[in-house]
Amino acid sequence: MSRERKHAFLKSLGRFLLLLFAAAVIYVLVCVFNPQEEDAVDTTPQELLSASPAVSLSSEDELLDLIDDSPIPVLCSWGEASLRLIAGSSYDAAFENGFGRITALRYLYGTTEVDVISIYPARAVSLLGRLDYHMSAAPSPLLAGYNSVRMENETTIRIHIQTRSGLYAVIVPKTAVGVLSEIIRPLQLTRVSDL
Secondary structure (H helix, E strand, O other): OOHHHHHHHHHHHHHHHHHHHHHHHHHHHHHHHOOOHHHOOOOOOOOOEOOOOOEEEOOHHHHHHHHHHOOOOEEEOOOOOOOEEEEEEEEEEEEOOEEEEEEEEEEEEOOEEEEEEEEEOOOOHHHHOOOOOEEOOOOOOOEOOEOOEEEEOOOEEEEEEEOOOOEEEEEEEHHHHHHHHHHHOOOEEEOHHHO
């Protein structure tokens, strides 16, 4: 192959990769910042909370109180043998001119720790934290029936969704990539009235 043909080929390949990257970024932005179609009708901004005391739990028996305390459905697994709840908390974090609520649950899937986070209000993306995550080219699974966005850093995978009412994330170690769909399958958006 001549030098000019190599140069033309590499230039074409670079353009293709740049277009592919741009398409992926646009797709992610649409998924993250646009609510699902069935949620798109309500455009009322969510009110911020006033501060309330943090609540902790150490068993699934206390999960009802945590769910009941939340202003939004909580992403959790209820009674699923494959995910064992080992800890959880609900606390407020400063956001804009008030407070947002973070409900964090930790499960065990075998020996793998799984963090499940529910955040109110839905626009409080900053409360999720960045932690050097970048977009992943791997397919994103459905999470609680919603299209998700998959991000990765050196050690973990974060799957998240945004609904009209809240922002939700599941964080697992990269070593769990082979069982990711089994881990997130039993997770559902839950209110006490649903149980």
